[in-house]
Amino acid sequence: MTDKCHPGINLGIRHGEAHQHAEKVMFGFWVFLMSDLVLFGVIFATYVTTVTPMGIAGGPGPADVFDLKSVFIQTMLLLTSSLTFGIATLMLRHEKGIRNIVLWLCVTLGLGLGFLTLELRDFATMFASGAVPSRSGFLSAFFALVPLHGLHVAAGAIWIVVMLAQVAIFGLIPMVKTRLLRLALFWHFLDVIWIAIFSIVYLGGLA
Amino acid sequence: MTALLDWGWPLGVFTLEQLPFVRAYNNPTTSELIGAGAASLVVLGGLAVLVILTWFGWWRPLWRNWLTSTDHKRIGIMYIVLSLVMLSRGVIEGALMRTQQATGLNSGFLTPDHFSQLFSTHGTIMIFFVAMPFVAGLINYVMPLQIGARDMSFPVMNQISLGLTAVGAVLVMISLVLGQFSTGGWTAYPPYTGKVFSPGVGPDYWIWSVAIAGIGSTLTGINFAVTIYKERAPGMHLFRMPLFTWTALCAAILLIFALPPLTVSTLMLALDRYLGFHFFTNDLGGNLMNYANLFWLFGHPEVYLLVLPAFGVFSEVIATYSGKRLYGYASLVYATMAISVLSFTVWLHHFFTMGQGANVNIAFGIATMVIAIPTGVKVYDWMATMFRGRIRFSVPMVYATGFLILFVIGGLSGVILANPTIDYQVHNSVFLVAHFHNVLIPGVLYGMLAGYHYWFPKAFGFRLSEGWGYVTATLWIFGFAFTFFPLYVAGLLGMPRRSVSFSDPSFQPLMLIAVFGAVLIMGALAALVVQLFVSIRNRKVLAVPLGDPWNGRTLEWATSSPPPEYNFAIIPTVTSRDMFALDKARGTAFEASQNYKDIVLPKNTAIGMIVSIGGTGLGLALVWQIWWLALVCVTGMLIALIGDTFRKDVHRVIPAADVAREHKEWLKKIADAKPVNRLEEATPHNTGFAAQEDAQ
Amino acid sequence: MMGHDTELRRELRRYLIGFALALILTVVPFALVAWGALSFGTALSVIGISAILQGVVQLRFFLDIDLSTQKREDLHLILFTVLLLSIMAAGTIWIMASLANRMIA
Structure with a gap:
């Protein structure tokens, strides 16, 4: 057995059973994420085909509805949350105690919720100005793609809460450790998807 | 949007007129009476199952041994049972359509609407609820045994996948009784299936049954791939895996990457229908072509x-019954991989006539033709495997022979269709119907039935009746030929597909031949049932408990029949391809071990059933827009799934002593048994211990 | 436990370097778009290149995936996914663009 038994951050040999068990669950989770990536990719492709005069159908276009400043703040929040989750993973890997892990998880959760709040505020603004999904093909694709990512972030946030409960109830047993590892992977994945969203949807739409 | 806020009537948009019985009472035409008859069959069949389960007191064993089991073998069997039940409905619908078209010269007895429902459910059922579960079930059963594993990587998720697949099938069955199914074909093209042209609940049934089952299939794919990557017995490199496992791996990869576009397209259609989005509508920037x-x-x-797992089955079957190593193993593996990747590069050939430029069509046409090359390699490999082998013409070999001849014809008609200019002529004609039935029936169905016959003794400890097996296989082969070869001709004469009636009398003789074929296929279905019934009755005579009735070559035959729940007392060590054949030749196949170990297996769990019931409730709630029920089901499933992650005590242990005792009992029976010569394998002498005559 | 802490510090540094690089690769395209200084085509290529680079940076520095690990399954999986995704996305855009052109013309 080596110190690295699956893609991504490993717990390391000194975690014994948890590290061994991680090999198969982490690989499985990677495969799931790749499937999810294809799901996003197909929606991205659809979105790109609707940012045309036909898709916009005389309704508001990207320049009319996107708020670059808000998107920039959302990007910063999510990027920072990726870093803070990374630090939580390191605390787990180097056995720096439950307190440190919980602290960094809570910071990540706060950043994630901040991201969701801003995103929902943007959607509310768009709705108020009449940019609703039933207005055009372009807005339909937008409201399928971006909120789907938001839904993933919300699921990640719920997952963090569940893991906080499991850490409190069970302590850092192998089962909890490998779940935290998968959650970390999920959270980094969300940030990678967001890179594509801000580049293709927002920056591409406003350039 | 108003419907969304309409919480008033607790049953959503459901009314009594949605019941086929009420419709038939109000309007007693042949079409409505057939609909009501089918609905009564579903209701009576369901009631009969309930009565039988109660009468024999089978509820508890059903719950304990099957519905809550996480054993890949039981899950596999349940998949195949589901598939066979749905197959009988699909075949009956097919026969009904053939009958309609045989009488369809300017008339017929079905209404166009009813006919459209028939071809929509027939296609949806055959692809999603016959072929998919059959393939998933066979892989589930066989693949872990072939790689020397104790179970799948994620046994509980396996159960959930089965549950979700069952939800889809149940929704399609319910659509016979409550409301109507889609009339938009199995592909459900908008804008016809959009709210404007199909305001009823039909497309919603299609959307939710396919979307929910699709999520189950994605999870299945992940499970297969991880199992094959991580659970192989020591020494089993990728290039020592049996070919069926290779095809299972490629099928898993296709499931993982091909299902997301389906999920996306069905959910986008749902957004269009429920929330007024404009993905595929005619107005406001929708684009139906993207669907x-x-x-x-x-x-x-x-x-x-x-079709790849079917190729895998034939690879195993042909090697075993030819008494030879598979010819060209490596080329078969590479061909399988090539087909998997190429299959992602040809999708446009399904809509050559949609209007894109000629360059696009040509690129995809060439890619399509290229797939014929690896497939051809496979056909030659199978024939070379048989060459100079000692072939036993067993039932699976009958299917294999039928497959080789008919599938090549089907494949060639595919190469013809791959040429865009020809496709323009025969697009949407019954030529196409003949083509895809010609690859799906001899390819997938014969493969699955051959696998069913081949591995049935492994799963249940007794063989299927050979006599009825030959009858079944022959009827399938001739039934297919009579039903679908005339459609090639009718298609070339210009008969459009999916038409309830026609006015050109030259089609009629062809339709009459086709309905004769449909009768044969109905006979094949009946023979399949009779075969099962006869075999169960004669199970004492047909018993092969020692586990190796066909002188098999791969690891699944190296354990008793049926295998113990932990599959192998000792995980085998692999040093070569066809490991069991090698062990038998060296005389080391049946040896006791010095160190049996405790075996850890997952405990039973009800989570799969909870997800299944919740999923069915959710599907119905969405179809009938019963929002309170949808909310209850989603919350219930979420709580159950999250709650399940708080279970800590999920394993049980089988003590080493029990394992040792069972293993030694089996070995003793083998030591006492008289080996059976291959020519006698279809006689009662066969107890599952094959004689070693010549080892190749 | 000294060895432990050096390792932790080294890994923490890796995260911080990754974060800094990601920050740069985010701020640059945002700034270019906010100023609107570049032509559409140039801006699009800068955005695209930054996005791809940032994806690689996140994989390398946050997820510890590189070219040198003994186990290559991870990399193979990601590359295979990217291959299929490119086929699907590029194919979709190609087909839909062809259809759109022919409808207008």
Whole structure:
């Protein structure tokens, strides 16, 4: 057995059973994420085909509805949350105690919720100005793609809460450790998807 | 949007007029009476199952041994049971359509609406609820045994996948009794299936049954792939895996990457229908052509994910019954991989006529033709395996022979269709119907039935009746030929597909031949049932408990029949391809071990059933817009799934002493048994211990 | 436990370097778009290149995936996914663009 038994951050040999068990669950989770990536990719492709005069159908276009400043703040929040989750993973890997892990998880959760709040505020603004999904093909694709990512972030946030409960109830047993590892992977994945969203949807739409 | 806020009537948009009985009472035409008859069959069949379960007191064993089991073998069997039940409905619907078209010269007895429902449910059922579960079930059963594993990587998720697949099938069955199914074909092209042209609940049934089952299939794919990557017995490199496992791996990869486009396209259609989005509508920037594009991004890899495991079955069957090593193993593996990747590059050939430029069509046409090359390699490999082998013409070999001849014809008609200019002529004609039935029936169905016959003794400890097996296989082969070869001709004469009636009398003789074929296929279905019934009755005579009735070559035959729940007392060590054949030749196949170990297996769990019931409730709630029920089901499933992660005590242990005792009992029976000569394998002498005559 | 802490510090540094690089690769395209200084085509290529680079940076520095690990399954999986995704996305855009052109013309 080596110190690295699956893609991504490993717990390391000194975690014994948890590290061994991680090999198969982490690989499985990677495969799931790749499937999810294809799901996003197909929606991205659809979105790109609707940012045309036909898709916009005389309704508001990207320049009319996107708020670059808000998107920039959302990007910063999510990027920072990726870093803070990374630090939580390191605390787990180097056995720096439950307190440190919980602290960094809570910071990540706060950043994630901040991201969701801003995103929902943007959607509310768009709705108020009449940019609703039933207005055009372009807005339909937008409201399928971006909120789907938001839904993933919300699921990640719920997952963090569940893991906080499991850490409190069970302590850092192998089962909890490998779940935290998968959650970390999920959270980094969300940030990678967001890179594509801000580049293709927002920056591409406003350039 | 108003419907969304309408919480008033607790049953959503459901009314009594949605019941086929009420419709038939109000309007007693042949069409409505057939509909009511089918609905009564579903209701009576359901009641009969309930009565039988109660009468024999089978509820508890059903719950304990099957519905809550996480054993890959039991899950596999349940998949195949589901598939066979749905197969009988699909075949009856097919026969009904053939009858309609045989009488369809300017008339017929079905209304166009009813006919449209028939071809929509027939296609949806045959692809999603016959072929997919059959393939998933066979892989589930066989693959872990072939790689020397104790179970799948994620046994509980396996159970959930089965549950979700069952939800889809149940929704399609319910649509016979409550409301009506879609009339938009199995592909459900908008804008016809959009709210404007199909305001009823039909397309919603299609959307939710396919979307929910599709999520189950994605999880299945992940499970297969991880199992094959991580659970192989020591020494089993990728290039020592049996070919069926290779095809299972490729099918898993296709499931993982091809299902997302289906999920996306169905959910986008749902957003259009429920929330007024404009993905595929005619107005406000919707683009129906993107639906065809997305759907076939899934649809084409889908047919390969069905047919590759069938290729795997034939590879095993032909090698075993020829008494030879598989010829060209490496080329078969590379061909399988090539087909998997190429299958993602050809989806446009399903809509050559949609209007894109000639360059696009040509690129995809060439890619389509290229797939014929690896497939051809496979056909030659199978024939070379038989060459100079000692062939036993067993039932699976009958299927294999039928497959080789008929599938090549089907494949060649595919190469013809791959040429865009020819496709323009025969697009949407019954030529196409003949083509895809010609690859799906001899390819997928014969493969699955051959696998069913081949591995049935492994699963249940007794063989299937050979006599009825020959009858079944012959009827399938001739039934297919009579039903679908005339459609090639009718298609070339210009008969459009999916038409309830026609006015050109030259089609009629062809339709009459086709309905004769449909009768044969109904006979094949009946023979399949009779075979099962006869075999169960004669199970004492047909028993092969020692586990190796066909002188098999791969690891699944190296354990008793049926195998113990932990599969192998000792995980085998692999040093070569066809490991069991090698062990038998060296005389080391049946040896006791010095160190048996405790075996850890997952405990039973009800989570799969909870998800299944919740999923069915959710599907019905969405179809009938019963929002309170949808909310209850989603919350219930979420709580159950999250709650399940708080279970800590999920394993049980089988003590080493029990394992040792069972293993030694089996070895003793083998030591006492008289080996059976291959020519006698279809006689009562066969107890599952094959004689070693010549080892190749 | 000294060895432990050096390792932790080294890994923490890796995260911080990754974060800094990601920050740069985010701020640059945002700034270019906010100023609107570049032509559409140039801006699009800068955005695209930054996005791809940032994806690689996140994989390398946050997820510890590189070219040198003994186990290559991870990399193979990601590359295979990217291959299929490119086929699907590029194919979709190609087909839909062809259809759109022919409808207008």
